[in-house]
Amino acid sequence: MNGQYQYQYRYHNRPGCGGCLLWAILILLMMGGAPLLLEVLGALLAGGLGTAILLGALFFWGLPYLMRSRISAYERSQTASHNEFVYLLVNILLHIARIDGTVTREEQEAIINFFRVNLRYNSDQILWVKELIREASQSSPGLDELLLRFKQQFAYEPRLILLELIFQVIYADGKANVEPEVEVAHRIARYLEIGASDAQTIQARYTQRHRQQASEEERYYEVLGLDRGASFEEIKRAYRTLSMQYHPDKVSHLGEEFKRVAEEKMKEINAAYDFFKRHQG
DSSP states (O other): OGGGOSSOOOOOOOOOHHHHHHHHHHHHHHTTOOHHHHHHHHHHHHHTHHHHHHHHHIIIIIHHHHHHHHHHHHHHTSOHHHHHHHHHHHHHHHHHHGGGSOOOHHHHHHHHHHHHHTSOOOHHHHHHHHHHHHHHHHSOOOHHHHHHHHHHHSOHHHHHHHHHHHHHHHHHSOOSOOHHHHHHHHHHHHHTTOOHHHHHHHHHHHHHHTOTTOOHHHHHHHHHTOOTTOOHHHHHHHHHHHHHHTOGGGGGGGOHHHHHHHHHHHHHHHHHHHHHHHHHO
8 A cells, every 4th residue: 555655754874883883983992992092092082182082973973873783773662653643743733833834943843842732752753753844844745645545544543643643733722814825724624534523523632622711611622522511412422432432542653742642631531520420321
C-alpha cells in the first residue's frame, strides 16, 4: 500500500563511526593515552588553542552524533503505528500553520510546546519531533496525501484523537481569529469521514473552555455533545457512544501518550455522566 505514496516515513539512520572515533580520541586523551598524539598536541594544549580545537570538534561533530543516536534509538523503541501517527500529525499541524503562507518560528515553537506540555514528551522525544518539523518544513507531502494515508492506515477512534489534538493546538495559543484553522480542521474531519456531530462535539469542548461564564452544567452538555435540556435517555446514549469511541484500548497501539489522551477524555465523559446521573438519574 505505501508504495503508491511519494513520501513515506523513513527511520533515521544510526550515525556512522565518525562520532564514535571522535569520542574515543577525546576519552583516550583524557585518560593520558596515545603519547604520540599528546606530544603533537602538547604545545597547542599548553597555549589553550588545542583545547579550543577539541571543544569545537566536540560541538560540531560529537553533539550532533549524540542527538542522531538518541533520535534513532527512540523511534526504534516505538511501534510503526506510533511513528507513522506522529509523523502525520506533525505534517498536518504544519499544513494548518501554513494557512497564511508561511510557518513562523513562533508557530513551530507552539507545536513543540504542545508535544512537551500536552503529550508530556521528554527530551529524546522532543529531539525527534524537532527533527520531524525540520524535515517537514523542507519538504512535506500535500495535505490530501497526508489525509489519505491517515484514512487508510487508522480506524475511526485514532481519527477522533487526531481531531482532538488538532483542536487543542488551534485553541492553545489564544489567537483572536482562528476561523481559517477551524475551517481546515472541519475539512480534515470530513475527509476522514468523521461524523459532523462528532467533529462539532470535539470543537465545542475547546470553545467552551474559552467561555468565561459557562456553568458546570453547560460544560458537561458540551462534553457529551448535547443541547441543554436533553433527556436522561439521550444522555445515556451519548455516554455509551463516547465511551466506546474513546476507550483507551482502541488507541493503545499508537503509544502511551495517545492512550493518555483517550484516558483524559474518558475522565471528562465519566464526570459529565456522573453529574447528570446525580441530578437527573
